Structure formats: C-alpha cells, structure tokens
Amino acid sequence: MSGEATLSLSLGLPIPITPGQVDLTSGFAQRESSQRLLNTAGIRPAPQKSQRPGLTSVRGAELIEYAGDSHLMTIAPTGAGKGRSVIIPNLLTYPGPIIVVDPKGENYAVTARRRREMGQRVIRLDPFGVIDGNSDGLNPMDIFDLLNMDIETDSQMLAEMLSIGNRGVKDPFWDLNACGLISGLMAHVALTKAQPERNFSALRQFLMADDVVYKLAVLLDTQGKTMNRMAYEEIASFLQMSERDTRPGVLATAHSYMKAFLSKAVDKALEKSSFTLADVVAGEPLxxxxIIPPDKLLSHRALLKLWVGTLLKAVTSRKTIPQQRTLFLLDECGQLGNFPYLESVITLCRGYGLQVWSFWQDMSQIKKLYEMSWSTMVNNCAVLQIFGAKNYVVANEFAQLVGADANEIRGVGSDEQVLVINGEDPIRAYRLDYLTDARYKGMYDVNPLYAGNAPRGL
Structure with a gap:
C-alpha cells in the first residue's frame, strides 16, 4: 500500500448491485466515467459502477476512501450516528496525528486503547472529569514559544478567541476595548512571566484584582518605560477612560470573557501543558x-474555542510539512459559535499538512453562524457527507446542496449516506459501522454509555 493510501480517510461502503438489475435514474445525472471519479477522489478503484433509483452507486470497491489533502464536512442531525459511522471508524484506522472534539468522552473510551496500539501518545483534555479526574493540560500561552510567534498579534488573536461568542449585539465599543485591555495584559504576561507562571492564572490576577485600576496604574508607573509598547498603550488607554461609566463598563465586559476560566478544574487544565506545541507542529504521533460535556458547551464555549484555536495556530505555524497530515475531527462544530480563525483555516489554510473534518447538525446551523461565508466554507471541502434527513425541510436543504430532489434524499436508507467528492455527482453508499463491520473487530472498546444495552447512533 502506498504512503498516500495509508493516510486515506474512511467514508463508507459501496452498495452492491445485483447482476442484471435494471438501472434507473431520476434527478441525478449519470457519470460517463466512474473510474475518473474514483481516481481523483482517492477512492480505491472499482471496476464498474451501477445506479439505484435516483442516486449513483459505486460497485466493486472494497471501501470508499478519500486520500486527498482537502477538508471534509459531514452534515447530519443529532443521534444520526456520526460517531458510530464516521468519527470512530477513522479514529480506529487513521495512522496520523488526530485532534478530536469529543463532548461525551465516548470516542476516547472506545478508541484510546487502539490509538496507543498504533504508536500514538494519547492526550485527554478533560477538565470536568468526564472520564476521571486525571485530565491532561494545555496552556494556550505556549503559542508564544512557537518559532514564528509575534507577541502583539498573537496576544490579540487569543483575546479575540475569548471575546467572540461572548460579545454584546448592540454597541461594539465595550467589546473592542475589553478585548484590547486583555490583549495588552496578555502581552505583558507573555513577556514578563516565565514558565510555569506564564498562564491564564497570571492574566486573571491582573484583570480581577481587588483594585484593578490602582494596580494597573502602579504597573505603568514602575514598569512603563520598559514595557512592551502595545501592552503599555492598551493599559494606558483603559486608565484614561471615564471612571464613572466607561472604565467600569469595559472592565465588566473583560471580566465576562474570563468567566469560563474561574473554576479550579479549568484553571488547572490551563496552567501547564502535558505536551509541547512543538510536537504538534512537528506532526508527532499525538x-x-x-472532552467538554454537552451541558458545559455553552457556558465554556470560550475554553473549547481557545484549545481548538491554539492547536490550529500551532499547525498553521509550520515551516515544513510533516509526512503525515494532522486531522482535526471537530464534532458539534456549531458549538464553537462563530469562529473566524476556523473559517480562515478552512477557506485559506490548505498546505500546512492540516485537514479539518467538521461535523454539523444541518445547513441552517452553518448559515446562521457564517452568514456571509458559509458557501465558501462548503466549497473548500472536497468531501461532503450527508445523512439522516428525517423530514422534507432538512431533505430540501441537502437536496439544494448536492443538486438533487428532496424526495430522493428522504429515500436514502437509515444505513446509507450521500457523498459528494471533489464536486462530482453524488454517490449513494452504505455508511460504516464499527460495531458490525469485521474490519474493526478487536480494535475498539465498549462504549460505557451503552454498556449492557444495544447502542444507538452516536
């Protein structure tokens, strides 16, 4: 098997066509050459193709895979089986480094042993103890150790990650100035604190002190002449605001961004990294x-965004592309909220040895969060995978996306999916199932949420 093939991502299984079966089509155009699609998509070659009513099917391939380096997008409602048929099968087989958002900890429980057997070092960021109380840590301020780091712009980037999703909807003044204050303080911490004190705890001690204004004024008086210029100007700008209304409002806004980081458990997970970002950059087997549980995804969205953003920043800082691509499996991507950095990665950052596989509940979720750019994000994904359309409204959204009839989409079986690869005509295929497919036998562990019960979709 070639090096490229070993990095293939598993998508599904072909639907076998009975010899002599009459091929029917309604709505989807027939392809002149399925072999051309198979080659360009990275699917293992199939000797022929056939069609079932309304949808093109591939015949003869052992496994439908994607071996390209572009991004992927899966759209399916909650409970449709994204974990069981997409995320877990790829965690069990993909040999390269993987970063996965795993809200319930199911993916970890089922696949961590297998990842270790594949030679991977397994890291579990689990501040709320979903698995147990022994969480690893990731300090976002470690980005200041990256070779191409820039104190000012990287401080602004981290501050933006904290603020976006927590901002008010009326007057941007408060958010812009609160973000500026945090970025200035972060730059100061980055330049004056050494490990292990350079972390969010040090930032919080400045921002949420008993008398913030007095302590910041003393800071400028005693260290202003040697302080980083951006840090000085942002802090000075805050101190010059009206002490009656403006300054307290900006400070309260800045405090609101830090709410997700006040608990001891979160503070500990942010204090010190269990691994180095240099290993992420190098593409080491990680x-x-x-793991942030569903009931914490809204209140701690900033934490999720901060960790995902930090890891994306590390990968996009590469000067040399490693042999194996780093795969981001972003389940419940909508829970990140509007995330301009992720948008930039999907639309602009191809070529860093990075693949983002994002998972969404429906098209409305994407359109709401990325009103002006959702189509660009979709167009930059070489693979679109859709399944689980339970009603006409959702089926119609899917149909418009792939150029089909909504009734055809609704007719896709519960164990089937529609794949659009490299902009070619849609493929109707079976979904994978790690529980029943012999290729995964012995690789996975029991999902504790369904211990003793027949598992449903994940």
Missing part, C-alpha cells in the same frame, strides 16, 4: 481528545 491523539488529543478535547
């Missing part, structure tokens, strides 16, 4: 599971 499997990083980010």
């Amino acid at each position: 499997s990083i599971y980010i």
